[in-house]
Amino acid sequence: MTLRIVVPVKFVPDATGDRHFAEDLTTDREAVDGLLSELDEYAVEQALQISEAADDAEVTVLTVGPEDARDALRKALSMGADKAVHVEDDDLHGTDALGTSLVLAAAVEKAGFDLVVCGMASTDGTMGVLPALLAERLGVPQVTLLSEVAVEGGTVTGRRDGDTASEQLEASLPAVVSVTDQSGEARYPSFKGIIAAKKKPVESWDLEDLDLDGEQVGLAGAWTAVDEAAARPARSAGTIVKDEGEGGKQLAEFLAGQKFI
Incomplete structure (x- = not known):
C-alpha cells in the first residue's frame, strides 16, 4: 500500500522585511514579501527522506492562506513533493492557531493520510502548538520535536533531544510528528525540480469543500x-566608555547599573 504523507506548510512574511500590523491588528501580508517558512522546509525534507526509503509513498504538501501562499507550495513541490493542496477562502482572514488546526485537520482527512509531518513551529507566530492541536483533532498519536524520524512496518520512530538526555519515541500509524531544525539540512530545489513542479497537481479547496x-x-x-x-x-545610541585608565571600573559600574552583573 502507498504510504500517504501530508506536510502542512505555511507562507510567512519574510523576516528580513519591514513587518507590521494592518488596521485590524492582523499581520499585514501585502506590505512585505512572503516565503515558505524555513522551519517547514525541514518537515518537507524529512517527508521526502521517508518517501525515498519506502517501497511506495506519496508526499502531499498542504497550506492554508491567501493566493500568494501558492509560492510556498511551489517551493515544496520543487524540492520533490508529489502534489499540493491549497485551502483558500476569504473567511479565513484572521484565523488563529486553533482555527488553523481545525481547517488543516479537515483538509488532511479529505486528502487521506498515514503520516503528517510538521515543522516545530512557524517562523512568524512561533507558537509551536499546531502539531499537538492537529493530532488531537485527528484523534491520532503525536510524536513531536524529533531530531530523527523514520517509518517502518506501520510504526513511526524518532529521537527527541533534550538539554540533558535524548528519548527514543515511537507511535503506530496513522500519526502526527514534528521535526526540529536539527533533523537535517533541507535540500535546495534543482533546476529539474523547479521545471517538474510546474506540472505537478495543485488542488484548490475552500471552506465549503471541507464542510x-x-x-x-x-x-x-x-x-x-x-x-x-x-x-x-x-x-x-549606545553608551561609549573611553578607557583613560579607569575604563574597567567604568564598564563594571555601567554593567552593574543595568543589573547585568
Missing part, C-alpha cells in the same frame, strides 16, 4: 486576538 462554516474561523471564530500594538521604538 466548515466561516463563523468557525477568521477573526469571528478566533480564541485569541491582538488588542493593541505599538511600533517598536527606534534604537537609541
Whole structure:
C-alpha cells in the first residue's frame, strides 16, 4: 500500500522585511514579501527522506492562506513533493492557531493520510502548538520535536533531544510528528525540480469543500486576538566608555547599573 504523507506548510512574511500590523491588528501580508517558512522546509525534507526509503509513498504538501501562499507550495513541490493542496477562502482572514488546526485537520482527512509531518513551529507566530492541536483533532498519536524520524512496518520512530538526555519515541500509524531544525539540512530545489513542479497537481479547496462554516474561523471564530500594538521604538545610541585608565571600573559600574552583573 502507498504510504500517504501530508506536510502542512505555511507562507510567512519574510523576516528580513519591514513587518507590521494592518488596521485590524492582523499581520499585514501585502506590505512585505512572503516565503515558505524555513522551519517547514525541514518537515518537507524529512517527508521526502521517508518517501525515498519506502517501497511506495506519496508526499502531499498542504497550506492554508491567501493566493500568494501558492509560492510556498511551489517551493515544496520543487524540492520533490508529489502534489499540493491549497485551502483558500476569504473567511479565513484572521484565523488563529486553533482555527488553523481545525481547517488543516479537515483538509488532511479529505486528502487521506498515514503520516503528517510538521515543522516545530512557524517562523512568524512561533507558537509551536499546531502539531499537538492537529493530532488531537485527528484523534491520532503525536510524536513531536524529533531530531530523527523514520517509518517502518506501520510504526513511526524518532529521537527527541533534550538539554540533558535524548528519548527514543515511537507511535503506530496513522500519526502526527514534528521535526526540529536539527533533523537535517533541507535540500535546495534543482533546476529539474523547479521545471517538474510546474506540472505537478495543485488542488484548490475552500471552506465549503471541507464542510466548515466561516463563523468557525477568521477573526469571528478566533480564541485569541491582538488588542493593541505599538511600533517598536527606534534604537537609541549606545553608551561609549573611553578607557583613560579607569575604563574597567567604568564598564563594571555601567554593567552593574543595568543589573547585568
